[in-house]
Amino acid sequence: MMPNMSLTTPFAVYVHWPFCLSKCPYCDFNSHVRHGGVDEARFVRAYEGEIAATAARVPGETVSSIFFGGGTPSLMQPSSVQAILDCIGKHWTIASDVEVTLEANPTSVEATRFRGFRSAGVNRVSLGVQALDDFALRELGRLHTSQEALEAVAVARSIFDRYSFDLIYARPQQTTDAWAAELKRAIAETAEHLSLYQLTIEPATPFFDLRKAGKLNIPGEDLARDLYDLTQTICADAGLPAYEISNHARRGAECRHNLIYWRGHDYAGIGPGAHGRLTIDGRRIATETERRPEGWLMRVEERGTGLTVSEKLTPGETADEYLLMGLRLVEGIDPERYSMISGRKLDSKRISILREEGAVETTADGRLRVTQSGFPLLDAVVADLAA
Numbered sequence: 001m002m003p004n005m006s007l008t009t010p011f012a013v014y015v016h017w018p019f020c021l022s023k024c025p026y027c028d029f030n031s032h033v034r035h036g037g038v039d040e041a042r043f044v045r046a047y048e049g050e051i052a053a054t055a056a057r058v059p060g061e062t063v064s065s066i067f068f069g070g071g072t073p074s075l076m077q078p079s080s081v082q083a084i085l086d087c088i089g090k091h092w093t094i095a096s097d098v099e100v101t102l103e104a105n106p107t108s109v110e111a112t113r114f115r116g117f118r119s120a121g122v123n124r125v126s127l128g129v130q131a132l133d134d135f136a137l138r139e140l141g142r143l144h145t146s147q148e149a150l151e152a153v154a155v156a157r158s159i160f161d162r163y164s165f166d167l168i169y170a171r172p173q174q175t176t177d178a179w180a181a182e183l184k185r186a187i188a189e190t191a192e193h194l195s196l197y198q199l200t201i202e203p204a205t206p207f208f209d210l211r212k213a214g215k216l217n218i219p220g221e222d223l224a225r226d227l228y229d230l231t232q233t234i235c236a237d238a239g240l241p242a243y244e245i246s247n248h249a250r251r252g253a254e255c256r257h258n259l260i261y262w263r264g265h266d267y268a269g270i271g272p273g274a275h276g277r278l279t280i281d282g283r284r285i286a287t288e289t290e291r292r293p294e295g296w297l298m299r300v301e302e303r304g305t306g307l308t309v310s311e312k313l314t315p316g317e318t319a320d321e322y323l324l325m326g327l328r329l330v331e332g333i334d335p336e337r338y339s340m341i342s343g344r345k346l347d348s349k350r351i352s353i354l355r356e357e358g359a360v361e362t363t364a365d366g367r368l369r370v371t372q373s374g375f376p377l378l379d380a381v382v383a384d385l386a387a
Protein backbone atom coordinates (compact mmCIF):
# COMPACT_ATOMS: atom_id res chain seq x y z
CA MET A 1 0.00 0.00 0.00
CA MET A 2 1.15 3.50 -0.74
CA PRO A 3 1.53 5.83 2.25
CA ASN A 4 -1.33 8.11 3.24
CA MET A 5 0.45 11.16 4.59
CA SER A 6 -2.63 12.56 6.25
CA LEU A 7 -3.79 11.33 9.66
CA THR A 8 -7.46 12.10 8.93
CA THR A 9 -9.68 10.65 6.15
CA PRO A 10 -8.50 12.33 2.99
CA PHE A 11 -10.78 15.06 1.64
CA ALA A 12 -9.95 17.01 -1.51
CA VAL A 13 -11.10 20.17 -3.22
CA TYR A 14 -11.14 20.37 -7.01
CA VAL A 15 -11.30 23.89 -8.52
CA HIS A 16 -12.12 24.07 -12.23
CA TRP A 17 -10.90 27.06 -14.26
CA PRO A 18 -12.66 26.67 -17.61
CA PHE A 19 -10.77 29.08 -19.87
CA CYS A 20 -8.05 28.43 -22.48
CA LEU A 21 -6.23 30.59 -25.03
CA SER A 22 -7.40 28.26 -27.82
CA LYS A 23 -9.30 25.01 -28.07
CA CYS A 24 -7.19 21.95 -28.92
CA PRO A 25 -8.85 19.80 -31.60
CA TYR A 26 -8.76 16.59 -29.52
CA CYS A 27 -10.08 18.04 -26.25
CA ASP A 28 -13.61 17.61 -24.92
CA PHE A 29 -12.96 18.97 -21.44
CA ASN A 30 -15.12 21.84 -20.21
CA SER A 31 -12.83 24.51 -21.63
CA HIS A 32 -13.74 27.72 -23.44
CA VAL A 33 -12.02 30.55 -25.28
CA ARG A 34 -13.07 34.12 -24.44
CA HIS A 35 -11.48 36.56 -26.87
CA GLY A 36 -13.07 39.48 -25.04
CA GLY A 37 -11.32 38.53 -21.79
CA VAL A 38 -12.63 37.18 -18.49
CA ASP A 39 -13.80 39.20 -15.49
CA GLU A 40 -11.47 37.31 -13.21
CA ALA A 41 -12.31 39.22 -10.01
CA ARG A 42 -16.01 38.48 -10.48
CA PHE A 43 -15.30 34.79 -11.09
CA VAL A 44 -13.09 34.63 -7.98
CA ARG A 45 -15.94 36.04 -5.89
CA ALA A 46 -18.18 33.29 -7.28
CA TYR A 47 -15.59 30.60 -6.41
CA GLU A 48 -15.51 32.01 -2.89
CA GLY A 49 -19.29 31.86 -2.74
CA GLU A 50 -19.41 28.26 -3.89
CA ILE A 51 -16.68 27.22 -1.43
CA ALA A 52 -18.69 28.78 1.42
CA ALA A 53 -21.89 27.04 0.26
CA THR A 54 -20.14 23.66 -0.04
CA ALA A 55 -18.46 24.01 3.35
CA ALA A 56 -21.86 24.71 4.89
CA ARG A 57 -22.97 21.27 3.63
CA VAL A 58 -19.80 19.43 4.77
CA PRO A 59 -18.30 21.45 7.63
CA GLY A 60 -15.27 20.45 9.66
CA GLU A 61 -13.33 18.64 6.92
CA THR A 62 -9.54 18.55 6.80
CA VAL A 63 -8.35 19.21 3.26
CA SER A 64 -5.50 16.91 2.16
CA SER A 65 -5.36 18.07 -1.44
CA ILE A 66 -6.43 20.97 -3.63
CA PHE A 67 -6.24 20.73 -7.41
CA PHE A 68 -6.66 23.63 -9.85
CA GLY A 69 -7.63 21.92 -13.12
CA GLY A 70 -8.99 23.08 -16.40
CA GLY A 71 -9.14 24.51 -18.86
CA THR A 72 -5.93 26.36 -18.18
CA PRO A 73 -5.58 27.50 -14.55
CA SER A 74 -2.09 28.84 -15.29
CA LEU A 75 -3.88 31.71 -17.05
CA MET A 76 -5.18 32.84 -13.64
CA GLN A 77 -3.46 35.61 -11.76
CA PRO A 78 -1.50 34.27 -8.77
CA SER A 79 -3.55 36.66 -6.59
CA SER A 80 -6.74 34.84 -7.70
CA VAL A 81 -5.23 31.46 -6.78
CA GLN A 82 -4.22 32.97 -3.44
CA ALA A 83 -7.74 34.29 -2.77
CA ILE A 84 -9.29 30.88 -3.52
CA LEU A 85 -6.77 29.08 -1.29
CA ASP A 86 -7.36 31.59 1.51
CA CYS A 87 -11.09 31.01 1.21
CA ILE A 88 -10.67 27.20 1.39
CA GLY A 89 -8.53 27.73 4.51
CA LYS A 90 -11.20 29.96 6.04
CA HIS A 91 -13.96 27.38 5.70
CA TRP A 92 -12.11 24.11 6.28
CA THR A 93 -8.90 23.01 8.03
CA ILE A 94 -5.93 22.63 5.69
CA ALA A 95 -3.72 19.60 6.46
CA SER A 96 -0.14 20.57 7.29
CA ASP A 97 1.13 18.34 4.45
CA VAL A 98 -1.52 19.51 1.95
CA GLU A 99 -0.77 18.91 -1.73
CA VAL A 100 -1.74 21.91 -3.88
CA THR A 101 -1.48 21.19 -7.61
CA LEU A 102 -2.05 23.58 -10.50
CA GLU A 103 -2.32 22.49 -14.14
CA ALA A 104 -0.23 24.67 -16.42
CA ASN A 105 0.24 25.00 -20.14
CA PRO A 106 3.98 25.14 -20.88
CA THR A 107 4.29 28.52 -22.57
CA SER A 108 6.84 31.14 -21.57
CA VAL A 109 4.08 33.55 -20.53
CA GLU A 110 2.65 31.11 -18.04
CA ALA A 111 6.07 30.06 -16.71
CA THR A 112 6.63 33.66 -15.60
CA ARG A 113 3.76 33.21 -13.12
CA PHE A 114 5.15 30.05 -11.49
CA ARG A 115 6.91 31.93 -8.70
CA GLY A 116 3.71 33.82 -7.91
CA PHE A 117 1.77 30.52 -7.80
CA ARG A 118 4.28 29.11 -5.33
CA SER A 119 4.01 32.20 -3.11
CA ALA A 120 0.23 31.74 -3.21
CA GLY A 121 0.58 28.22 -1.80
CA VAL A 122 0.82 25.94 -4.87
CA ASN A 123 3.41 23.22 -4.20
CA ARG A 124 3.07 21.03 -7.29
CA VAL A 125 2.54 21.82 -10.99
CA SER A 126 1.31 19.53 -13.72
CA LEU A 127 2.42 20.69 -17.16
CA GLY A 128 0.60 19.81 -20.38
CA VAL A 129 3.66 19.14 -22.53
CA GLN A 130 1.74 16.60 -24.72
CA ALA A 131 4.64 15.90 -27.14
CA LEU A 132 8.34 16.57 -27.59
CA ASP A 133 7.97 16.80 -31.36
CA ASP A 134 7.12 20.11 -33.04
CA PHE A 135 5.25 18.54 -35.94
CA ALA A 136 3.03 16.60 -33.51
CA LEU A 137 2.51 19.69 -31.33
CA ARG A 138 1.27 21.66 -34.34
CA GLU A 139 -1.02 18.81 -35.32
CA LEU A 140 -2.38 18.72 -31.75
CA GLY A 141 -3.10 22.45 -32.10
CA ARG A 142 -0.75 23.38 -29.28
CA LEU A 143 0.50 26.94 -28.89
CA HIS A 144 4.00 25.94 -27.68
CA THR A 145 7.03 24.26 -29.24
CA SER A 146 8.87 21.37 -27.58
CA GLN A 147 11.74 23.76 -26.75
CA GLU A 148 9.35 26.15 -25.03
CA ALA A 149 7.78 23.26 -23.13
CA LEU A 150 11.19 22.05 -21.94
CA GLU A 151 12.03 25.58 -20.81
CA ALA A 152 8.78 25.71 -18.83
CA VAL A 153 9.68 22.33 -17.26
CA ALA A 154 13.08 23.78 -16.27
CA VAL A 155 11.38 26.80 -14.67
CA ALA A 156 9.01 24.46 -12.82
CA ARG A 157 11.96 22.39 -11.62
CA SER A 158 13.73 25.47 -10.25
CA ILE A 159 10.66 26.61 -8.31
CA PHE A 160 8.72 23.52 -7.22
CA ASP A 161 9.92 20.41 -5.41
CA ARG A 162 7.17 18.47 -7.13
CA TYR A 163 6.19 18.68 -10.78
CA SER A 164 4.72 16.34 -13.35
CA PHE A 165 4.00 16.56 -17.02
CA ASP A 166 1.52 15.01 -19.42
CA LEU A 167 2.29 13.43 -22.77
CA ILE A 168 -0.20 12.06 -25.27
CA TYR A 169 0.80 8.98 -27.27
CA ALA A 170 -0.77 6.78 -29.97
CA ARG A 171 -0.84 9.99 -32.01
CA PRO A 172 -1.33 10.16 -35.77
CA GLN A 173 1.50 8.39 -37.66
CA GLN A 174 3.39 7.59 -34.46
CA THR A 175 5.78 4.63 -34.62
CA THR A 176 7.07 2.59 -31.67
CA ASP A 177 10.66 3.71 -32.35
CA ALA A 178 9.74 7.39 -32.40
CA TRP A 179 7.68 7.04 -29.20
CA ALA A 180 10.44 5.12 -27.41
CA ALA A 181 12.94 7.90 -28.20
CA GLU A 182 10.50 10.66 -27.21
CA LEU A 183 9.54 8.95 -23.95
CA LYS A 184 13.17 8.40 -22.95
CA ARG A 185 13.86 12.07 -23.61
CA ALA A 186 10.87 13.00 -21.47
CA ILE A 187 12.01 10.73 -18.65
CA ALA A 188 15.36 12.53 -18.62
CA GLU A 189 13.39 15.69 -17.75
CA THR A 190 11.16 13.99 -15.19
CA ALA A 191 11.68 14.23 -11.46
CA GLU A 192 9.03 12.01 -9.93
CA HIS A 193 5.81 11.80 -11.92
CA LEU A 194 4.55 11.46 -15.50
CA SER A 195 1.02 11.18 -16.91
CA LEU A 196 0.98 9.31 -20.22
CA TYR A 197 -2.38 9.32 -21.98
CA GLN A 198 -3.28 7.34 -25.03
CA LEU A 199 -4.99 9.70 -27.51
CA THR A 200 -8.74 9.18 -27.39
CA ILE A 201 -10.96 10.47 -30.15
CA GLU A 202 -13.85 12.16 -28.41
CA PRO A 203 -17.23 12.78 -30.08
CA ALA A 204 -17.92 16.37 -31.17
CA THR A 205 -14.25 17.31 -31.49
CA PRO A 206 -12.48 18.32 -34.74
CA PHE A 207 -10.35 15.14 -34.44
CA PHE A 208 -13.55 13.07 -34.46
CA ASP A 209 -14.69 14.66 -37.73
CA LEU A 210 -11.22 14.33 -39.29
CA ARG A 211 -11.10 10.66 -38.40
CA LYS A 212 -14.58 10.09 -39.78
CA ALA A 213 -13.47 11.74 -43.01
CA GLY A 214 -10.46 9.38 -43.16
CA LYS A 215 -8.02 12.25 -42.65
CA LEU A 216 -6.57 11.23 -39.29
CA ASN A 217 -4.34 8.20 -39.37
CA ILE A 218 -4.16 7.08 -35.74
CA PRO A 219 -2.65 3.75 -34.62
CA GLY A 220 -4.95 0.73 -34.82
CA GLU A 221 -5.60 -1.60 -31.89
CA ASP A 222 -2.43 -3.71 -32.30
CA LEU A 223 -0.04 -0.76 -32.63
CA ALA A 224 -1.78 1.04 -29.75
CA ARG A 225 -1.28 -2.07 -27.62
CA ASP A 226 2.42 -2.21 -28.60
CA LEU A 227 2.80 1.47 -27.69
CA TYR A 228 1.13 0.81 -24.33
CA ASP A 229 3.37 -2.18 -23.56
CA LEU A 230 6.47 -0.23 -24.58
CA THR A 231 5.41 2.63 -22.30
CA GLN A 232 5.12 0.26 -19.33
CA THR A 233 8.53 -1.31 -19.94
CA ILE A 234 10.45 1.93 -20.50
CA CYS A 235 8.89 3.64 -17.46
CA ALA A 236 9.36 0.66 -15.15
CA ASP A 237 13.01 0.35 -16.22
CA ALA A 238 13.48 4.03 -15.41
CA GLY A 239 12.04 3.63 -11.88
CA LEU A 240 8.69 5.19 -12.84
CA PRO A 241 6.28 2.24 -12.72
CA ALA A 242 2.59 2.77 -13.39
CA TYR A 243 0.50 3.19 -10.25
CA GLU A 244 -2.61 3.85 -12.34
CA ILE A 245 -3.47 3.00 -15.92
CA SER A 246 -2.03 6.32 -17.26
CA ASN A 247 0.08 7.55 -14.35
CA HIS A 248 3.66 6.76 -13.43
CA ALA A 249 5.64 7.81 -10.37
CA ARG A 250 8.59 7.06 -8.20
CA ARG A 251 7.52 5.38 -4.96
CA GLY A 252 5.84 7.88 -2.65
CA ALA A 253 5.52 10.54 -5.38
CA GLU A 254 2.04 9.55 -6.58
CA CYS A 255 -0.44 12.39 -7.13
CA ARG A 256 -2.32 12.33 -3.82
CA HIS A 257 -5.24 14.24 -5.29
CA ASN A 258 -6.07 11.66 -7.92
CA LEU A 259 -5.55 8.86 -5.38
CA ILE A 260 -8.40 10.41 -3.39
CA TYR A 261 -10.71 9.96 -6.42
CA TRP A 262 -9.50 6.49 -7.27
CA ARG A 263 -9.67 5.25 -3.67
CA GLY A 264 -13.26 6.42 -3.40
CA HIS A 265 -12.82 9.23 -0.88
CA ASP A 266 -14.74 12.53 -0.83
CA TYR A 267 -14.00 15.69 -2.77
CA ALA A 268 -15.73 19.01 -3.31
CA GLY A 269 -16.10 20.16 -6.94
CA ILE A 270 -15.90 23.96 -7.25
CA GLY A 271 -16.37 25.94 -10.47
CA PRO A 272 -18.17 25.46 -13.81
CA GLY A 273 -18.85 21.81 -14.66
CA ALA A 274 -17.03 20.47 -11.59
CA HIS A 275 -18.11 17.12 -10.15
CA GLY A 276 -17.96 16.27 -6.45
CA ARG A 277 -18.59 13.40 -4.07
CA LEU A 278 -19.65 14.29 -0.53
CA THR A 279 -20.83 12.22 2.42
CA ILE A 280 -23.78 13.84 4.17
CA ASP A 281 -25.65 12.03 6.99
CA GLY A 282 -23.86 8.82 6.06
CA ARG A 283 -25.02 8.92 2.42
CA ARG A 284 -22.75 9.49 -0.53
CA ILE A 285 -23.87 12.41 -2.67
CA ALA A 286 -22.87 13.05 -6.30
CA THR A 287 -22.74 16.73 -7.20
CA GLU A 288 -22.39 18.57 -10.50
CA THR A 289 -22.39 22.25 -11.32
CA GLU A 290 -23.56 24.22 -14.36
CA ARG A 291 -21.07 23.69 -17.20
CA ARG A 292 -21.30 27.01 -19.03
CA PRO A 293 -18.94 29.45 -17.29
CA GLU A 294 -21.20 32.49 -17.46
CA GLY A 295 -24.26 30.39 -16.62
CA TRP A 296 -22.43 29.04 -13.58
CA LEU A 297 -21.36 32.56 -12.57
CA MET A 298 -24.91 33.89 -12.70
CA ARG A 299 -26.28 30.88 -10.85
CA VAL A 300 -23.80 31.38 -8.00
CA GLU A 301 -24.54 35.11 -7.90
CA GLU A 302 -28.29 34.54 -7.85
CA ARG A 303 -28.59 31.38 -5.74
CA GLY A 304 -25.29 31.14 -3.86
CA THR A 305 -24.31 27.91 -5.64
CA GLY A 306 -23.75 26.67 -9.19
CA LEU A 307 -25.11 23.20 -8.33
CA THR A 308 -27.32 21.55 -10.93
CA VAL A 309 -27.12 18.02 -9.51
CA SER A 310 -26.98 16.84 -5.89
CA GLU A 311 -28.09 13.22 -5.86
CA LYS A 312 -27.93 10.48 -3.27
CA LEU A 313 -26.15 7.44 -4.67
CA THR A 314 -27.51 4.01 -3.77
CA PRO A 315 -25.13 1.58 -2.02
CA GLY A 316 -24.92 -0.37 -5.31
CA GLU A 317 -23.98 2.75 -7.28
CA THR A 318 -21.40 3.76 -4.66
CA ALA A 319 -19.85 0.29 -4.72
CA ASP A 320 -19.72 0.17 -8.52
CA GLU A 321 -18.03 3.55 -8.55
CA TYR A 322 -15.45 2.22 -6.07
CA LEU A 323 -14.86 -0.69 -8.47
CA LEU A 324 -14.65 1.53 -11.54
CA MET A 325 -12.21 3.95 -9.95
CA GLY A 326 -10.24 1.52 -7.78
CA LEU A 327 -9.47 -0.98 -10.52
CA ARG A 328 -7.62 1.75 -12.41
CA LEU A 329 -5.02 1.55 -9.65
CA VAL A 330 -2.22 -1.01 -9.65
CA GLU A 331 -2.99 -1.55 -5.93
CA GLY A 332 -6.54 -2.55 -6.95
CA ILE A 333 -9.51 -2.69 -4.57
CA ASP A 334 -10.36 -4.20 -1.22
CA PRO A 335 -13.18 -6.73 -1.84
CA GLU A 336 -14.24 -6.41 1.83
CA ARG A 337 -14.76 -2.69 1.42
CA TYR A 338 -16.78 -3.38 -1.73
CA SER A 339 -19.01 -5.78 0.25
CA MET A 340 -19.39 -3.33 3.11
CA ILE A 341 -20.54 -0.58 0.74
CA SER A 342 -22.83 -2.66 -1.46
CA GLY A 343 -24.07 -5.24 1.02
CA ARG A 344 -23.15 -8.03 -1.40
CA LYS A 345 -20.01 -9.90 -2.34
CA LEU A 346 -18.29 -9.65 -5.71
CA ASP A 347 -19.26 -12.56 -7.96
CA SER A 348 -16.58 -15.19 -7.29
CA LYS A 349 -17.44 -17.10 -10.48
CA ARG A 350 -16.84 -14.04 -12.64
CA ILE A 351 -13.60 -13.32 -10.78
CA SER A 352 -12.41 -16.90 -11.42
CA ILE A 353 -13.08 -16.59 -15.13
CA LEU A 354 -11.26 -13.26 -15.34
CA ARG A 355 -8.39 -14.73 -13.31
CA GLU A 356 -8.11 -17.70 -15.69
CA GLU A 357 -8.05 -15.27 -18.61
CA GLY A 358 -5.13 -13.48 -16.90
CA ALA A 359 -7.06 -10.20 -16.62
CA VAL A 360 -7.19 -9.97 -12.79
CA GLU A 361 -5.29 -11.34 -9.81
CA THR A 362 -5.64 -11.45 -6.03
CA THR A 363 -2.71 -10.10 -4.04
CA ALA A 364 -1.20 -11.76 -0.94
CA ASP A 365 -3.15 -9.31 1.26
CA GLY A 366 -6.44 -10.17 -0.44
CA ARG A 367 -6.83 -7.18 -2.77
CA LEU A 368 -8.26 -7.66 -6.24
CA ARG A 369 -6.38 -5.98 -9.04
CA VAL A 370 -6.16 -5.87 -12.81
CA THR A 371 -2.96 -7.37 -14.28
CA GLN A 372 -0.72 -5.43 -16.65
CA SER A 373 -2.05 -7.43 -19.59
CA GLY A 374 -5.60 -6.83 -18.33
CA PHE A 375 -5.27 -3.04 -18.18
CA PRO A 376 -5.95 -2.40 -21.88
CA LEU A 377 -9.24 -4.31 -21.31
CA LEU A 378 -10.12 -2.42 -18.12
CA ASP A 379 -13.56 -1.23 -19.28
CA ALA A 380 -14.64 -4.78 -20.10
CA VAL A 381 -13.30 -6.11 -16.77
CA VAL A 382 -15.22 -3.46 -14.80
CA ALA A 383 -18.39 -4.07 -16.82
CA ASP A 384 -18.08 -7.77 -16.05
CA LEU A 385 -17.69 -7.29 -12.29
CA ALA A 386 -20.12 -4.41 -11.72
CA ALA A 387 -23.58 -5.20 -10.36
Ligand SMILES: C[S@@+](CC[C@H](N)C(=O)[O-])C[C@H]1O[C@@H](n2cnc3c(N)ncnc32)[C@H](O)[C@@H]1O
Pocket residue numbers: 026027028029069070071072103104105106127128129130166167168197198199200201202
Ligand atom coordinates in the same frame (compact mmCIF):
# COMPACT_ATOMS: atom_id res chain seq x y z
C1 LIG B 1 -7.84 18.97 -19.75
S1 LIG B 1 -6.15 19.05 -19.92
C2 LIG B 1 -5.76 20.42 -18.92
C3 LIG B 1 -4.32 20.81 -18.98
C4 LIG B 1 -3.91 21.96 -19.85
N1 LIG B 1 -4.97 22.75 -20.28
C5 LIG B 1 -3.17 21.44 -21.07
O1 LIG B 1 -3.80 21.20 -22.09
O2 LIG B 1 -1.96 21.35 -20.99
C6 LIG B 1 -5.52 17.67 -19.02
C7 LIG B 1 -4.80 16.65 -19.84
O3 LIG B 1 -5.72 15.79 -20.48
C8 LIG B 1 -5.08 15.18 -21.57
N2 LIG B 1 -6.05 15.05 -22.67
C9 LIG B 1 -7.01 15.92 -23.01
N3 LIG B 1 -7.74 15.42 -24.05
C10 LIG B 1 -7.20 14.22 -24.37
C11 LIG B 1 -7.50 13.22 -25.37
N4 LIG B 1 -8.50 13.38 -26.23
N5 LIG B 1 -6.75 12.10 -25.38
C12 LIG B 1 -5.75 11.93 -24.49
N6 LIG B 1 -5.42 12.84 -23.55
C13 LIG B 1 -6.13 13.97 -23.49
C14 LIG B 1 -3.88 16.04 -21.93
O4 LIG B 1 -2.69 15.33 -21.76
C15 LIG B 1 -3.97 17.19 -20.95
O5 LIG B 1 -2.72 17.60 -20.49
Ligand code: SF4
Pocket residue numbers: 019020021022023024027028029031070071072105128
Ligand atom coordinates in the same frame (compact mmCIF):
# COMPACT_ATOMS: atom_id res chain seq x y z
S1 SF4 C 1 -6.13 20.32 -23.88
FE1 SF4 C 1 -5.86 21.89 -22.29
S2 SF4 C 1 -5.36 23.80 -23.46
FE2 SF4 C 1 -6.22 22.37 -24.91
S3 SF4 C 1 -8.40 22.91 -24.95
FE3 SF4 C 1 -8.17 21.18 -23.50
S4 SF4 C 1 -7.95 22.15 -21.54
FE4 SF4 C 1 -7.56 23.76 -23.08
